[in-house]
Amino acid sequence: MHNVTFKWRLAQFLLISGLICGLIPAANSATISVFATPAPGAKDFYKSAMKETDLNKKIELLLSAVKEAPDYIDALRELGLAYGKIANYTESEKYLLAAYSTNAQEQNKQQKILLLYELSQVYQELNRLIEGEESLRGALGLALESDDIWKLNMALAKNLVKQEKFNDAMLAANNANDSPGVKRVETVVLIKSIEQQINLRAIYTEATKAQKAENFSKAKELFDSILQTAGSKYKDVGERLSQVNAEISSNQNTQILENVYNKAVALEENGKNKAALRLYKNINFEGGYKDSAIRFENLAAQIDKIEQETELNRLYSQGIAAAEESNWFEAWVAFEEIIGKNPQFKDVPLRLAEAKLQVNKNQSESLLARFYAEGLAAQSRGELIKARTFFLKICKIDPNYEDAQILLEDLESKISEKKLTNSRDARISNPELEKLYLSVEKEISLKNWKRAIVLLEKIQIIEKGFLQSDTLLTYCKRQLFGYGDDSKANLESDSDLFLSSVILSIILVPLLGFLAVSPALRVRFLLAKKKYVAAAQIYEKILIKHPNRINIFPKLAHIYLLAGRKDDQAIKIYKMIMHLNLSAEYHSQISSILTQNYISETNTADADGIHLLEAALADEFKKKNKDDDQADGFTGE
Template sequence: MIRHFFTLSLVSLFVLLCGSLSFAQTTNRQAQEWFEKSQKEKDLDKKLEALHKAVEADPQFVHALYYLGLTYKSRRDFVRAEQYLNQAKEASATLREDDHIFPIYLELAKVQIRTGNAASAEKLLQESVRMNVDKELVSKAYFELGRLLFNQSRYPEALDVLRAGQQMSAAQREFFTNLIVLADRSLRLDKLYVQATGQLKAGNAREAKNLFEQINLENPEFKDVDAKIAQVDSVLRVELTQSTLTELYSQAARYEQDGDYALAIANYESILQKSANFKDVQFKLNAARNKMREQQSAKILTATYQEGMSAFNRREWTRAIAAFERVADLDANYLDTHQRLAEARRQVEPDTLESVLFRYYKFGLESMENDDFDEALRAFRRVKKLKPDYRNVSSLISVLEQASLGAANSQTPEMNADSGMPFSEAHLDSLYTEALILMDHKDWLQAIVHLEKLRLIKQDYRDVNNLLFEARTNLTENDLDDVAVSTKEGEPGIALIAGSVIAIVMLPLLGFVVFSPMARARMYLLRGNYTAAALIYENALAQNPGKLKLYPKLAHLYLLSGRNDETAIKVFKTVLKLNLETDERNEMNSIVRNYLQAGKPEGDAISALESALRSEQSKE
C-alpha cells in the first residue's frame, strides 16, 4: 500500500519537475545540439552518450548535468546519479531563482537516500521546503522529508513535517494521510517498544513479553519485535528452570532434615542433570550420600545386633555368634557385643568338635537356601578352619568365592553406585514432584513428559492418571506444535517410550545381588526354581539387550515354566525372528501361533527390542 502511493507521488513529481526545467540553457551551440539530440533518443545508452557529449562541450551545462543524473537514476546507478546531480547543484550556484534550483536539490536528496547519505539528504530537503516555489512542488519535498524521518523511526518529527506538507497540496492529500496514519501507529508502537525494552532490562520478562506481543499483533514487521519475543521466551525458560531447580533444592533440604536421604539424593541428582553448577548441589549430594551410608550402617548394626540377641535368647549359639561377629566387624565397641559374643562362644565350647562342625555346616546350608551367601561363606570358612577336610566344605567355599568375584560387577541398574541401595521410590517421587512444580508454572508440555515417564514406570503411582488428564486438558495448540517440532529435531520421543517399555517388561526389580548372576541362575535351575532363574536372565538382558546367546536360555526357562504370557511371547518371537540357535524352535512356533490366533494384543516393545538387537548384531 505504502509503496503504491509512493510510486504514484513520484510519477506526479517527475511530471511537475520536467515542466519546470526551462532554466540554464547553454550558449554553446554544439552542447545545445547534443542535448536536444538526447531528448529525442529512446535508447538509454544513446541518450547517455549524447548527454555526455553535451557536458564535454559545456561542463557547466546545468540542464545536461541534471538529465545525466536522472538518466543514471532511472538505470538504478545511484552512485553516478549522485555524482552528476552534485555537479548540477554546483553549476547552479550562480542561479538565483528557486524554481531552477529546487528540482536539483530534490532529486539529489532522493538519490542520496538511496546511497545511504541520509544526513546530506535531510539537509537538502530542509533547504528545499524553505524555497519559494509552487506549493505542489514544495509538498513533494515535505513528503520526501517526512518519509525519510519515518524510515529513521523519528515519528514525532515525521508527523510534524507530513501535516505541514498536507496543507500545501490538495492533489496529494491522500498520500500524506496514509503516511500520517502509518507514522501515528508506529509512534504508538514505538512507545510500547521502549516500555517493553525497559521492562526486559528491569528483569520483568513476563510484562515485557505481553508488550512485545501487543506490538507483534498490530505489526509483525515492526523493528526486531520477533527477535525480542524470542529473547524474552529464552529468559522465561531460564527463569522457569531456575524456579524448578530452586524448588527441588528446597525439597531435598527438607528430605535431609527428615532423614530421608535417598529422596534427597534423587533430587540433588535431578538438579545436576539440568544444571551442573547450581548452587552447592554437588557438595550437598556428597554430604547426603555420606549421611545415608552412616544411616544404613547404623541400621545394619541395629538389625544384626537384634538378630544376634534373638538367637542368643533362643540359645541358638551358632547363629548368635555369626551375628555378633558381623557386628564386631563393623563396630567392635557396639553396645555389649563383645561380652555377648564371648558368652555365646563359651556356651559352644563344651560341645564336641563334631557337634560344633555339624552346627556350623548346617547353618551354612540354611543360609544358602535363604540366599544369604555371605553368611554361608562365613560359616563354611569357620568349619574349614576347625577341620579342613570336613565333608564337601572346601567345594562349597570354592563355589561361593568364585561367585563373589563376579558380584562386584553385577550390580543392577536400579542400584546407586555409591550407596548400593535401590532408588526406585526416590526416582518416582522426584518425577512426581517435578511434574507438580511444572503444573504450578503451567508448563503443561513438560509436566506431561514427566507424568508419562512416571506412568510408564508405575502405572497406578499416586494420582498420576488424574494429573495426566488435567495436564493434557490444559495443553494448548502451540504446545502440541512444540511437541511435533521437538520430535522432528531429534528430541526423545518414540525411542524414549519404547526404551522405557522394554525396561519395564524385561527388568523386574531384583534387589542387590551378592552372588554372581549366572551362577545363581544355574543354582536356581538345578533346584527347579525356574522363575528365579528367569529373573536373572531378564535382568542381564535389560542391561545388555545385544547379548543374543541369553535369549534362547531365557526362552528355555519360560518353556520349562509353562509360560505363554506376553513377555514370554516376545522372547520366543525374538529367538525365532533372529533365527537364534535352539532345539526348541517347534515348541516356540506352536505357542506363538496359538497366541496370535487367540487375538491377543502385541505391544510395541518387541519392535524396539528387535531394532536394538539388529544394531548390536551388525556391530558384531
C-alpha cells in the same frame, strides 16, 4: 552541522568546476559569460542519448556531450539520472551536483528545485538521510507552487520518519496537507502512519524501561502489542520479546525450585531424610538450586552411614542370638558378613574366631556324622527301613551332606520295588538273569567295571532291581569313575571292614577341619550366603582334577539349579545326572530344563529329544494324577 557539510561540499564542487571551466576569473578581470550555448556536437550527443534505451550506451553519449560542453545542464542532469538507474549513486550525486552548481549560477529556480529533489532521492539511496533532508528543505525554501510544496513536504516527511524524527515528520505531513488546493488521500495515510509510529515509539520506550526494571510481565505485554501491530521486524522487538519470555520462564522455574528446595529442607529438618534426598536429587537433575548439590551429598552419606550401622547391628544381633543357641554355623555366616563390611566393628573378629572354632568342634561330633554311620551300619545289616530313617533325617537337616541323598534314593528304590525275597528262587525263576548275574560277579572280580556295568544295565532292562543289581550298578559306576575303595576287601563285600573305614573317615575329617576347612563345608558356607558362583567353582575345580568323581555331579547340579543356570556347562552336568540316573529328586526339574533347551536349539526330532519330551510329558502326567488324587481325597499312603 549537517547543513554546513552540505554547503561546504557544494562550495568545494563549485570551486573545482570553476577552475576547470574558467568560470572564476582573476582579480580585476572582466566577467566571463556562463550562458554560452552548448556546442553543436554536444547537442548531437545529447539528442542521440535521449533516444538510446541502453543505459550504458546512453551514459557514454552523455559523457561525450559533457566533454564537449562541461556546463551543459541538461546533459549533466540526465547523466546523473542515468547513473542512478544503474544504482551507481556516487556518480549520480556527482553529476547532479554539477548540474545544480551550473544552475545556481544561472538562477533557474524551477530547475534548482528539481535538482535538489533528485539529489535528495540519491542521498536516501545512499542512506545519507540528513543530507537528503537538507536538500529537501533547500528546495522548499525556493518552492512557490502548491504541487511542488506538497511533493517536497511529503518527501521530507518520509525522510524524517526514516530518521525517527516523528514530530518533525508530522509537521511536514501537515504542511503537505495544508498546501493550497491540494487534498490527497496519500497525505492522510501518511499522517496516520506517522501517528502510529509515534505511538509505537512511546510503547517501545515504555517496554524497554520495564524490561530494564525487570518488570518482565509488563514488558511482555507491551512488546506483544508492538508485535501484533508492526510485526517482529520493528526494531529489535522480536529479540527483546524472546529475552523477556526467557526471563519469565526462568523466574517461574526458579520459583518452582525454591518451593521444592524449601520442602526438601523442611523434610530434612523433620528427620525424613529419604524423602528429602529424592527432592534434592530432582532439583540437581534440573541443574541445581542454591546448595542442593552439597545437601544431597551430605544427606546421602548420612543415610548410607545410618543404614550401614543398622545393618551391622542387625547382623551382630543375629550372630549373637545364633551363638547363644549354639547355632555356630549361622553365627559364623553373620559375623563373616560383618567383617566384609567393617572389619573393626565391635568385637566381631573375636566372635568370628570363636564361631569358627565351635563349628569345627561340632563338626567332629556332629549329629549328621552319627546318623550317617548308623545309616550305613543298618544298611550293611540289611535293615533297610531303619537305614532309610537315618538318611531321611540327614537329608532333612542338610540335603547336600556327603552322598546321603544318593544312598537315600537307593534305599527308597529297594524298599518300594517288589523283589524276590529269595535269591535262590529268583535265580531259578529266570535262568537268563542267573547267567548274566554270574557274569557280572566274574567281571567285578576282574575289576572290569565297564563290562560289569553293561551286564548290569541289561539286567535292569529285563528286571529292575534283580538281586539288588541296581545298588551293584551304582557301585560299579562309582568304581569306574574313581570314587570308592576298589580293594579286594571291598570286592569281596567285606561289609564290616568297609563300615569301619567309613565311620573312621567320618570322625577324622571334621577333626582335620581345625587345620583346613573341607570343600563341602566351604560350599555349605557359601550357599548359606547365596554365593552360588563361588560354591559351584569349588566343585568345578574338583571335577577338573578328578573328572570321574560322579558323586560331585549331583551336588554341582543342585547348585546350578539354585542359581537358575541354563548355560552349556549346566546343561552338560544335567545330562550327566540323567544319563547316570543320579539324584532322582532333581529329575523332574532337570528334565524340564533339558526339554526347553532341546526345543529352543533344534526343530528336528532325534532319539534324545524324543526321550526328553516323553520324560517331560510323563512328569506332567504324574503331577496331574497327583493333583487329581488330592482333589478326590487320596493321599497315596
